[in-house]
Amino acid sequence: MSHHQDIKRRRSIDAHVRSQLDCDSMTSSLILETFPVGPLQCNCTIMGDQTNGEAIVIDPGDEVDRIHRRLADLGLKLKQILITHAHIDHVGGALKLRKLTGAPIFLNEDDMLLLQMMATQAAWLGIQPPEVAPPDENLSDGRQVGLSSYPATVLHTPGHTEGSVCLHFAPLKMVIAGDTLFAGSIGRTDLPGGNSEQIIESIQTRLLTLPDETRVLPGHGPSTTIGAERKTNPFLRPY
Numbered sequence: 001m002s003h004h005q006d007i008k009r010r011r012s013i014d015a016h017v018r019s020q021l022d023c024d025s026m027t028s029s030l031i032l033e034t035f036p037v038g039p040l041q042c043n044c045t046i047m048g049d050q051t052n053g054e055a056i057v058i059d060p061g062d063e064v065d066r067i068h069r070r071l072a073d074l075g076l077k078l079k080q081i082l083i084t085h086a087h088i089d090h091v092g093g094a095l096k097l098r099k100l101t102g103a104p105i106f107l108n109e110d111d112m113l114l115l116q117m118m119a120t121q122a123a124w125l126g127i128q129p130p131e132v133a134p135p136d137e138n139l140s141d142g143r144q145v146g147l148s149s150y151p152a153t154v155l156h157t158p159g160h161t162e163g164s165v166c167l168h169f170a171p172l173k174m175v176i177a178g179d180t181l182f183a184g185s186i187g188r189t190d191l192p193g194g195n196s197e198q199i200i201e202s203i204q205t206r207l208l209t210l211p212d213e214t215r216v217l218p219g220h221g222p223s224t225t226i227g228a229e230r231k232t233n234p235f236l237r238p239y
């Protein structure tokens, strides 16, 4: 093969590999939609796999009809309802969504007390308490949840509440952080079950140990990365 032909051939292989990669990313079977719901604008996330039609919903705090309609529009069947913690703005719509879809609710058992305080939580906000029920499954530390092709590991990160968890989607380099870590801030610890030393410990040992490029989707506000928070979050500076 002449030098010229060889270069031409290599170029065409490169082009083929690249087009395959482009194709993979364009036709990626993952649906990932995060949008704020309810008066406290809790970030609710829908994840779906277009190849098998499976979906999970994380923190359906409110606007359940909208979430349910979106699942139907996308042609997805709900498999799990995952709750990062039992504050009303994150868990408020879970039972309604379970009734509409039959999907089980997952919540860490250390937040059971908070779940039972729903009337008190509603009174803090001056709203009617939503109907709640005990979860079907315990979102215990180390458990694998999520879609079969996009699994997540549960990280128990107490501090904002006793049963707060983050969901680490390692293959996607992404963590759903609930109200534990925000862009430039951390979760409040002045509500029942909150503990300011514990939330720092949880973030330091369970979140800042993740790779810098890990995308963080917090329970409120914009997304960030572990690296950005490690460098600039004023609450995580060494004393």
Ligand SMILES: [Zn+2]
Pocket: 085, 087, 160, 179
């Ligand atoms: Zn909260």
